[in-house]
Amino acid sequence: MNRVNINRYKDLAFQVVGIISTLVGLVLLAIFIFSIIKEGIARIDLDFLSSLPSRKAEKAGILTAWTGTMWIFFLTAIISITIGVAAGVYLEEYAKKNWFNNLLEINISNLAGVPSVIYGILGLEIFVRTMRLGGSLLAGSFTLSLLIMPIIIVATREALKAVPSTIREAAYGLGASKWQTTSMQVLPAAAGGISTGVILALSRAVGETAPLIVIGALAYVPFVAKSPMDEFTVLPMQIFNWTSRPDHDFVINAAAGIIILLGITFLLNGIAVYLRNRWQKKISW
Amino acid sequence: MSETLNNEQLALNNLREDVEEMMQSVLAQFTKAQEALLNCDTNLAQEILSMEKKINSMDLRLDKSCENILALYSPLASNLRYTMAVMSISAQLERIADHAVGIAEYIDEGIIDEPYEDDILEKVKFKEMFETAISMIDDAIYSFINEDTNIVKWVFGKDKTLNKINKQTSDLIAALCKKNPKKVKQLLYLFSIMKKLERVGDLAKNIAEETVFYVDAKIIKHKKKKKYMP
Amino acid sequence: MAEENKLVEKPGNAPPEMEDNKFVITTHDANVYYGNTHAIKDVNIEIKANTVTAFIGPSGCGKSTFLRLFNRMNDYIESFRMTGDVVVNGQNIYHDKIRVEELRKKVGMVFQKPNPFPKSIFENVAFGLKIMGRKKKSELHEIVEKSLIQAALWDEVKDDLNKSALALSGGQQQRLCIARALAVEPTVLLMDEPASALDPISSAKIEELIFNLKQNYTIVIVTHNMSQAGRVSDKTAFFYLGELIEYGKTKNLFTNPEEELTERYITGRFG
Numbered sequence: 001m002n003r004v005n006i007n008r009y010k011d012l013a014f015q016v017v018g019i020i021s022t023l024v025g026l027v028l029l030a031i032f033i034f035s036i037i038k039e040g041i042a043r044i045d046l047d048f049l050s051s052l053p054s055r056k057a058e059k060a061g062i063l064t065a066w067t068g069t070m071w072i073f074f075l076t077a078i079i080s081i082t083i084g085v086a087a088g089v090y091l092e093e094y095a096k097k098n099w100f101n102n103l104l105e106i107n108i109s110n111l112a113g114v115p116s117v118i119y120g121i122l123g124l125e126i127f128v129r130t131m132r133l134g135g136s137l138l139a140g141s142f143t144l145s146l147l148i149m150p151i152i153i154v155a156t157r158e159a160l161k162a163v164p165s166t167i168r169e170a171a172y173g174l175g176a177s178k179w180q181t182t183s184m185q186v187l188p189a190a191a192g193g194i195s196t197g198v199i200l201a202l203s204r205a206v207g208e209t210a211p212l213i214v215i216g217a218l219a220y221v222p223f224v225a226k227s228p229m230d231e232f233t234v235l236p237m238q239i240f241n242w243t244s245r246p247d248h249d250f251v252i253n254a255a256a257g258i259i260i261l262l263g264i265t266f267l268l269n270g271i272a273v274y275l276r277n278r279w280q281k282k283i284s285w
Numbered sequence: 286m287s288e289t290l291n292n293e294q295l296a297l298n299n300l301r302e303d304v305e306e307m308m309q310s311v312l313a314q315f316t317k318a319q320e321a322l323l324n325c326d327t328n329l330a331q332e333i334l335s336m337e338k339k340i341n342s343m344d345l346r347l348d349k350s351c352e353n354i355l356a357l358y359s360p361l362a363s364n365l366r367y368t369m370a371v372m373s374i375s376a377q378l379e380r381i382a383d384h385a386v387g388i389a390e391y392i393d394e395g396i397i398d399e400p401y402e403d404d405i406l407e408k409v410k411f412k413e414m415f416e417t418a419i420s421m422i423d424d425a426i427y428s429f430i431n432e433d434t435n436i437v438k439w440v441f442g443k444d445k446t447l448n449k450i451n452k453q454t455s456d457l458i459a460a461l462c463k464k465n466p467k468k469v470k471q472l473l474y475l476f477s478i479m480k481k482l483e484r485v486g487d488l489a490k491n492i493a494e495e496t497v498f499y500v501d502a503k504i505i506k507h508k509k510k511k512k513y514m515p
Numbered sequence: 516m517a518e519e520n521k522l523v524e525k526p527g528n529a530p531p532e533m534e535d536n537k538f539v540i541t542t543h544d545a546n547v548y549y550g551n552t553h554a555i556k557d558v559n560i561e562i563k564a565n566t567v568t569a570f571i572g573p574s575g576c577g578k579s580t581f582l583r584l585f586n587r588m589n590d591y592i593e594s595f596r597m598t599g600d601v602v603v604n605g606q607n608i609y610h611d612k613i614r615v616e617e618l619r620k621k622v623g624m625v626f627q628k629p630n631p632f633p634k635s636i637f638e639n640v641a642f643g644l645k646i647m648g649r650k651k652k653s654e655l656h657e658i659v660e661k662s663l664i665q666a667a668l669w670d671e672v673k674d675d676l677n678k679s680a681l682a683l684s685g686g687q688q689q690r691l692c693i694a695r696a697l698a699v700e701p702t703v704l705l706m707d708e709p710a711s712a713l714d715p716i717s718s719a720k721i722e723e724l725i726f727n728l729k730q731n732y733t734i735v736i737v738t739h740n741m742s743q744a745g746r747v748s749d750k751t752a753f754f755y756l757g758e759l760i761e762y763g764k765t766k767n768l769f770t771n772p773e774e775e776l777t778e779r780y781i782t783g784r785f786g
Contacts, residue, residue: 166630170692173588173626174643174699175619184642189633293783359742361769361781502771 033262040255048256052222053238057249062257064221065238068137069206069264071225072234075141076148076205081198084149088156088194093182105157112150119147120214128215135216138228143211148201155197159190192280199272206265209236235261293358297367300350304371307343308426311378311385314340315422315485318385319415321392322478325400333389340382347375366502370495374429377488377495381422384481397474405465405472409457411479414450417443418482421489429496434513440493442515447486454479539564539703539733540585543600547580547757550594554580557599558759560752564702567729569744569765570737572754573785578737581754582705585735586622587615604702620647623696627708629688631680631695636663636672639680639691643699658698666694667724686717693724697732704728706736710743722747741781745769753777 051061091108095101123143133139163186171181187194212234220241221233235257242254314333321329351372354360360368391397406412421443428436458476462469494506497513505513540562547555555577562568570578580589585603589595601608608618620643631639640659649655659676663669668690672678680691689709696704706725710718725734725747738744744751745765752762753774761768761777772778779785 164630166626166628167632169588169626170630170632170695171642172591173586173619173624174646174695175616176642176646177616180646184646185632291783359745361741362772362778364782365770 036255036258036262040252040257040259043252043256044259048253049260052224053220054222057245057247057253060242060250060253062235062238062253062260064224065233065235065257066260066264067224068217068221068232068234069261071137071228071232072141072144072212073202073206073268075137075228076144077198077202079141080145080148080152080201080205083145084152084198084201085156085194087149088153089160089182089187091153092157092160093178093186108150108153112154115210116147116208117210117214119143120211122146123211123215133229135218135231136229137225137232139215140212140217140232140234141228143215144205144208147208147211148205151201151204152194152197155201156190156194159193159197160186162193163189192276195272195276195279199269199276202272203265203269206268207236207261209234209240212237235264293354293360293364296350296354296358297360297364300347300354300368300371303343303347303350304374305430307340307347307375307378308430310336310340310343311382312419312422312426314382314385316419318388319419322388322397323400323412325392325397327392330389330392333385334393337382337386341379344375344379347371363499366499370429370499373495374492377491381485381488384485387481388478391474391478397471401471401475405461405475408461409454409475409479410450411475414447414479414482417446417450418485418489421447421486422492425489425492425496428493429499432496432500434497434500437493437496437513438515440490441510441513444486444490447483451479451483537564538562539604540735541600541602542584543602545581545584545599545601546597547577547584547589548594548596549592554757555584555597556757560759560762562733562735562750564733565729565731566749567725567734567736567747569748569751570735570754571739571741571744571751571780572760573780574739576754577757578752578754579707582707582735582737585703585705586619586624588624590615620699621701622703622705623699623701624705624707625689625692625696625709628712629685629692631683631688631691633681634679635677636680636683636691637676640695640698643695647699659694662694662698663691665697665728666690667720667727668694684717686713686720689713689717689721690724693721697728701732703733703735706734708737708739711738711740718743753780755780 048061049066050063051059052063053065054060091101091104120143123139123146127133127139127142128135131139133142167185167189168181171185176184216231217233217237218231221231223230225232239254239257239261242250242257245251314336317329317333320326321333351368354368358364401411421440424436424440424443428434428440454476458472458479462472465472491506494504497503497505538561540560542558542560545555545558546553558581570582572578583589584597584601585608587608589597597609603618603622606613632642634642637659640662641655644655644658649658660669660673663672668687671687672683672691680688683691689712693704693709710721713721722743725736728734736744736747748765750763751765751768753760753768753772753776755776761772761774763773768777769781772781
C-alpha cells in the first residue's frame with residue numbers, strides 16, 4: 001500500500017471517528033430532550049405558568065420561578081454589561097501596557113475558572129451582609145454579575161484587539177480624540193464580538209443555581225417579586241427543589257419546568273443573536 | 286563600486302561595448318582612407334566600401350539599444366546622460382564613416398587615378414590636416430571611453446589648427462589651379478576632400494562635447510568653451 | 516536661515532508663531548529617537564506652499580518617520596522622542612500649547628494601505644466633520660459632495676452614498692480616504708506611499724488627483740517608486756539612514772544629482 005493510499009485511509013478513518021463523535025453527542029442530547037418533553041409537555045398549560053408554587057403538585061406553578069429568572073436576567077445584564085464593557089474598554093484602550101496590567105489581564109482570565117459557589121460566598125459577605133441587601137434580586141444579580149464579569153471583560157478585550165489599528169490611526173489622523181475614536185469607530189466595529197461574549201455570559205448566568213442558593217434565594221417563594229429588593233427564586237432552583245420531592249407528580253412538574261427553562265434560554269439567545277445580526281448589518285466587514 | 290547586475294546594467298554594459306566597437310571601426314575606416322588616398326590604392330578603397338554596410342548597421346543597432354533602454358528602464362542621472370550621449374555619438378560616427386566612404390569612392394571609381402604630388406600636398410598642408418583630423422577622432426574616442434574631460438581640451442585645440450589650415454585652403458587651391466591648368470579637376474577633388482576633413486573635425490568636436498555632457502553634465506555646444514580650452 | 520525665521524512668544528494661550536515665513540513647513544535640526552535608536556539626524560528642510568514634495572530613499576531610511584513629524588502621528592509610539600523645531604503654518608507644533616487635534620485638521624494624512632472605516636461612504640467622509648461638532652445634515656451633505664468631487668470619486672459613488680465603503684475597489688477606497696482627509700479642509704496633505712498597494716491604473720488616477728490638488732493644497736508624498744516621484748513632484752528629498760542627503764528640484768536631482776549617494780540610489784546601484 002503506497003503513501004497516497006495510506007493517507008486516504010487515514011482521511012476516511014478520521015471522518016468516520018468525527019461523525020461518530022458528533023452523533024454520540026447529538027443522539028444523547030436528542031434522547032434527553034425527547035424524554036423530558038414526553039415527561040413534562042402535558043403538564044404545561046396556562047395554569048402552570050401563572051400559578052404560585054404550592055405543596056400540592058397539581059396546583060404548583062412556576063410563576064415566581066420564571067419571573068424571578070427574567071428579573072435576574074435583566075438586572076444582571078444591565079449591571080454586568082455596563083461595568084464589564086467599560087472595564088474591558090479601559091483595560092484595552094486606555095491602560096498603559098506595563099507589567100502590572102499584563103498581570104491583571106492574566107488574572108482576570110483566571111477568575112473565569114473559579115467555581116461559581118465561591119462567588120456565592122463572596123456575594124453573601126459583601127452584598128447580603130455588609131451592604132445589607134439581604135437575599136434580594138439585587139444581591140443575586142450583583143453576585144452573578146461578578147461571576148460573569150471576567151467573561152465579558154475578556155470578550156470585550158478580544159473584540160477590541162481584533163479591530164485593526166489602521167482604523168484608530170485613520171481616526172487620529174483626522175483629529176479625533178481618544179474618546180471619539182473609541183466610541184465612534186472602535187466600539188461599533190467591535191460590537192459583534194462583544195455581543196457574542198455577552199450572550200454567552202448571560203446564558204450562563206440564567207442557568208446558575210449554586211451562588212444564588214448561597215446568597216439566600218429561597219426555594220419556596222409564594223409571591224411574585226415586584227422590586228429589586230424583594231426576595232426571589234429562579235427556575236433552576238425551583239426545578240432542583242421539585243426533583244428532590246418523593247412525589248412523582250413533582251418530578252413531572254420538574255420536567256415541565258426544564259422545558260420552560262430551555263425555552264426561555266433558547267428564546268433569549270435567539271433574540272440576542274437576532275439583535276447582533278441586525279447591528280452587524282450596519283457595520284459590514 | 287560594486288555593480289548591481291540587472292537588466293538595466295547589462296543593457297548599459299552592452300551599449301558600452303557596442304559603441305566602443307563602432308568607434309574603433311570608424312577610426313579604422315578613416316585611417317584607411319588616408320592611406321588609400323595617398324597611395325591611390327584601389328584595393329584598400331574597396332575594403333573601405335565593403336565595410337560601409339556593417340558600420341551603418343552598427344549605427345542602427347546603437348539607436349535601437351538606446352531606444353530600448355529609455356523605454357524599459359527610464360534611466361536617470363549618469364545612466365540617462367550616457368544613453369543620450371551614445372545616441373548623438375553614433376550619428377556623428379556614422380557621418381565620419383560616410384566621409385571616409387566618399388574619399389574611397391573617388392579612388393574606386395577612378396576619379397582620382399594617380400597619387401597627388403608631394404609638393405602640391407605640402408602647399409595646402411594636406412597631410413597635416415589629415416593627421417590632425419584623425420588624431421581628433423582618436424582623442425575624442427579616447428576621452429569618451431576613459432571618461433576624461435581633460436583630453437577634450439586637445440580636441441578643441443586641434444580644431445583651431447584645422448580651422449587655420451581651412452581658412453587658407455580656397456586661396457591656395459585657386460593659386461595652384463592657375464599654375465597647373467591641366468590638373469584643375471584633380472585639384473578640385475582635393476579641395477572637396479579637404480572640406481570633408483574640416484567637417485570631420487567638426488564631428489569629432491561634437492563627440493567631445495557629448496563626453497563633457499556625459500561626464501560633467503554640462504552642455505557646452507554652441508557656447509564658448511573657456512574651461513575646456515588648452 | 517535660522518536668523519531670519521525666529522519663533523516669537525505670543526500672549527495668552529496661543530502657541531508661539533513664526534515671524535516672516537514663506538514656507539508652509541520648516542524644520543530646524545530635527546532629530547528623532549526611538550529609545551536608543553537615532554532615527555532622524557539633524558534634518559533641515561523648507562517646503563513651499565502649493566508644491567508637491569517627494570521623499571525618497573531605501574527602506575528604513577526614515578522618510579515615513581520624518582513625514583509623521585508634521586502631524587505628530589509618531590506621538591503614539593512609546594519610545595518616541597524628538598528634538599529641534601518643526602514649524603507648520605508658522606507654528607512650532609511640538610510646543611506644549613499646541614492641541615494635536617487642531618493640528619491634524621490642518622495637516623491631513625493618507626496611508627499606504629487604504630483604511631476606510633467599516634461604515635458607509637457617506638459616514639466615512641462625514642466623520643471628520645462630526646468630530647468637529649458639525650451636525651447639520653445639509654451642511655454635511657454639501658461638504659461630503661464637495662470632498663468626493665475633489666477626490667475624483669463623486670461620479671462613481673453618487674448614486675448610493677450609503678453603500679459600505681468596504682465594497683469599493685482598492686483604488687476607490689484610497690480616493691475615499693483622500694476625500695475623507697479633504698473634508699476637514701486641511702492646508703497640507705501628507706501621503707505615505709498612497710499608491711503602492713494599488714494597480715497601475717488606480718495609481719495613475721491618484722497621480723492625476725495629486726496634480727489637480729496641488730492648486731489648493733501643499734502635498735508631501737513618501738514614495739519608493741522613482742518614476743512616480745518624477746511624474747508628480749516639484750522637489751525631491753533623498754533620505755538615507757535618517758539623514759537628508761539631498762533636497763532640490765526633481766528635474767535636477769534626476770538628471771544630475773549633486774551627491775554621489777543620491778546618484779547611486781537613483782541609478783539603482785545600491786548594494
